[in-house]
Amino acid sequence: MTTDGPLDLESLALEAAEGDLDTVVVAFPDMTGRLLGKRVTARFFLDHVVDRGGHAGEGIEACNYLLTTDVEMEVVPGYRYATWEAGYGDFRAIPDLNTLRRIPWLEATALVLCDLTDHDGNPVSVSPRQILKDQLKRAEAAGFSVKMGSELEFFLSPDTYEQVAENHFRAPRTEGWYNLDYHILQTSKDEPIIRRIRNEMLGANIPIEFSKGEAAPGQHEINLRYSDALEMADNHTVYKNGVKEIAHLEGRSATFMAKPYAAQPGSSCHIHTSLWSTDGETPHSCGEAGDGMSADMRAFVAGLQTHLADLTLLGAPNLNSYKRYQPESWAPTATVWALDNRTAGLRLVGHGAGLRIESRIPGADANPYLAFAGVIAAGLAGIEAGLDCGEPFNGNAYAANADDSDDGPTLTHVPWNLPDATIAFRDSDVANGAFGEDVMYHLVHGAEAEWKAFHQSVTDWEYRRGYERL
Template sequence: MDPREVKSVEDARTLIEDSMFKHIKVGVFDIDGVMRGKYMSRDKFLSALHKGFGFCDVVLGWDVKDQLYDNVAYTGWHTGYPDAQVRIIPSSCRTLPLESGGVFFLAEFADKAEAVCPRSLLKRVVSKAKDMGVEVDCGFEYEFFVFEETPHSIREKSFQGLTPMAPSEFGYSVIRNSVESDTYLSLLQLADDMDFPLEGLHEETGPGVLEAAIAHDEAINAADKAALFKTFTKVALQKQGKTATFMAKWSKDYPGQSGHIHLSLKDRDGLNLFYDGEREANMSATMRHFVAGQQKLMPDLMAMIAPTINSYRRLIPGFWAPTEASIGIDNRTCAIRVIPGDIQSQRLEYRIGAADANPYVILAAVIASGLWGMENKLEPECMVEGNAYDKTFPEHLQFPSTLWEAAQRLKNCQMARDFFGSPFVEHFAATREWEEREYRKHISMWELERYFEII
């Protein structure tokens, strides 16, 4: 049986029992979208297929540096960090081409942990959409810089003076993707082999920066594919002696790295609900309500959209990143770009997203805010023609300027509690507050160079 034909627990059992695999890799994504996992013995995996398995809940209680949160209710020293129940997702089965065979399964948190699990969060939002009679089709695009460095050499250089895969700016360069064809083709083949196929892969503007467009799919599958793409692209490049970064902005000299989302809604018969050929830009009433909800809630949900300290380095004028909750027709200076098309291609591009966002969390925010707009039959504000950076927007459409402010906005957002559940809102906001407090503890080189002697 081909691993991508696995759909049920029994299919997964048959695949493993008919194979020679002694160990199976299982992974689950944490709050920041980082995969945590392990190899499981054949017998342990087969047992876990039916009844799940326990996984230390610390992975929902620490940050990207494995530092323990001191401000979350879900887990901590006060609970003793017990095991959380985890269920294996049979339909996620994939080969591991970078490991000479073997198979991999995604898992997700269950029971009590389900309330704060990112993948379960998105499932709740998708369920809400289905209750409203709509299905979500979407695809992620990622920009990422590639360096001729290893994780060790980057640290030895203190993240300074790094050698990019290619020098200078050369967007869409056929020279670059021909010279580096081995790297390009290896990533394209990996994406096919692991079923997160790419519709496009090209050189972006900046030394060694690539952009990948992942083929669209229904929402849960799309987020799975985006999260797996980020993880295994890093693995593939490190095996080649290279390193990729998906930071929102790694250098002040270059544009930030986007994580744009293309999205449309379909009814149960597969009809595109965003299309109406009789209206301006082919925008149906449903599309107008959907993007209006996204626009109005974007500032309140910014912690889910821009979840790191570094995220806010990217949100500055003139660097291809939106700075207010703007909407425009085929306008890349806006936070939401309405893309006019036909009955198949009419869609929106959510351009505020950066490459550092957790795919499950940001997609939950993108979809839920749109559904809220549909429920309330909202209309877009301040449709932009021309350069959105030159426009003045009302205060309620301006973004929070720091992660701390964004976390407070999220906690005070009633829609977030209604759609995501208060346990998730409290937990996620607390993790963002922790991130801000950790940042405040450190003294930057900029501060030392600016103040140490002269002030």
Template sequence: MTTSPTHPRNDRMLSVPRLRQEITEGRIDTVVLAFTDMQGRLQGKLCHAQFFLDSMLEEGAEGCNYLLAVDTEMNTPGGYAISSWEAGYGDMSFAMDLDTIRLMPHNPGQAMIQCDLTAHDGQLIPMSPRAMLRRQLDRAREMGYQMLTGTELEFCVYNTSYEDAWDSNYQSLVPANKYNVDYNILGSQRVEPLLREVRNAMYTAGMTVESAKGECNFGQHEIAFRFDEGLITADNHVVYKLASKQIAHQQGKSITFMAKPNDREGSSCHIHMSLRGLDGELTFWDEEKDARSATYDHFIAGVLKGMRELSIFYAPNINSYKRFAKGSFAPTSVAWGIDNRSCAVRLVGSGQSARMENRLPGGDVNPYLALSAMLASGLYGIEHQLELEPMMEGNAYESDAQVVPSAMREARDLLHGSSLAREVFGEDVVEHYVHYAEVELEAFESAVTDWELHRGFERL
């Protein structure tokens, strides 16, 4: 029931023998088995540690397959091929990745193991986000590449608890900073008790923490982590997102990763990515010419070709599309430029540090889906030797370049009609996520919003 032997990713993560010792000696009493669902959330079970050792480590665990076919509210809408009353709502297995055993120090006595999801025959369930990324990483290896990537998550902090925010219908929330604190040390120090706890907890949980900084929106901050191999980065991303919310809750605060929580600047998740050879050799840079390689240009061209068609994987929620506004530092143009933040794709670095930054995703992104989409389309560009269009000069917001989808309905239609998506992900995966978008659209379009009430209750 495991997907790999136990080779800890670094000396702060646990091997099976060390986990066994920590449990036997009473320092760990709970083992969390967690997988990532379509919405990018960690779902799973909290297991008594001794029972985990005695039974679950060898025998594994299971959960209902509707967990890959629910909406944000955990409703079970019809229309998914993998999960329905007609199919009996069967189980899927939690295939433990024993490379991912980590302490969760903000929850004393707790360790976590991340899992893949498999069917009864042991095959990975293809529309599982982690399986989608594994498939693209395997595809890259078959072509002679490995992917290195980092995700830069922004979030907004409020001095309002999650419970009080819920009870107030998310009105009159108190931001942790009441003015723009972009790079402002004083502003960051105001929130340092929270930021410090998150940084230190995530270091103990096996991540390489770089720094924290303020951002533009009120109470908006970012904690940066060092880039790593693709699966490690995605695994760390979802653990960090969960843990930071838990730590905020413990301190009577709240954090949101919504792409656009209010009318000010949205929260981004810029993704930096490069390819290396399987032995670590440069592939994005021609050292003799001291310039970008042809492989790099083909990869950029592929990412740009797939950006609109795969936008559901970068912008997975109704709210995601409200972040895309001219002059907002969120992209509206499908264009590339060198160190140009008005473009969806920004090239930075040279030589060993040469990489592309995808500025489309917001803080609400599911990292497995976004990394899968970016890698899949980039590899498509290499396979098809796509020619890179001319670089954007100047302000991409005012250019005639193609624009990113302005709403989920457009993104749904683009994914549904995408031959690229069906080639790289398969028919079943595409239909699954097209239906995911349809479920979200149906829910949103049947809701009565505050905007409608404020405009129409008295005056219409």
């Protein structure tokens, strides 16, 4: 039987009956954006997990501590949402059947993403998918739907994940040894795995546009087609997980760290955003003539210029995130908009219905649900305040200053480290108004715990610098 096209419950049941599908990964994103969940037999999924055939689906249950751990899966004390005192109970993961898809790189396997609810069926407000959904509801109330696209870069290594770990994560080799930006010969060497990723993502109903080499040895970018913001975040998450799974199956490894190599450019997550009518049919980003921004889009961009620095934490959530922000590194830090200018943090590109603003600030390590939510919250603040973005910046935004010296224009820059970004986010009126007390506490506490964990560690850099000489 055919296994092409979207997967629904009817086709899942047919493929399960014929033995073509026997496993469904029932998953949800955690606070880092990675997928957690369970592998469920296809028959149990159809009979018990989802609404079908007159019975109410039960979803799956999982421990609520999963939204309060760090990347090491260590329980982080001090959260309000889930605690030792409350006993770390369960939440329920309810499949969103719009996300049901085959996973071609895993044998006889499908995947579905879930929303999280408490025992009473209420959404878990601090779950990343719900955080984004809440911002999309605010946009809808303002008369818009939001379409987004995220461009993810990653480094490919001939070393397996196990080999990298055995070498204590010291300088994994890269595929190739020179800059392969748009390079056809060098990317041909990686084409067997890159082609597999492109084609198998299409088989997973993730619309791939193209692949290209990026600006460092072993660095690649594979672009997904833009879509509604929630669908884009879902596709981003499944794609990112899939790239790592395929790399593993090919005896290699891939990393989406923001800055895995000090001497090379980092990996970004450029976020493209456009405004549409609530039915998603009519573009609202361009003016009536189609050759410039509408008043609403100008206000949205003004909101990004004014507030995105304070919401940097949502697009740069880790210690390593801030290592990208180096002068003339292709990772802009100035929250200024410009016309097709890659030195600016906000780059206006496209025309007509394709007119959109690109935020070049987030890194590839960002949780897309949170990064998208931050962009929407900042932009909506501009619309609510009736702001205007003014004239575009001209020149090299890296050369502009973040102080009061006379050597160039003064621009607002993103924070340079995680503690500063955490404080800026915590104290932001826009963030507090958009996300509410529970979400703000949850996100800030996670960032503070990450900094504390790092601050209590001793790095290789410290050993090299001080073991003998200090």
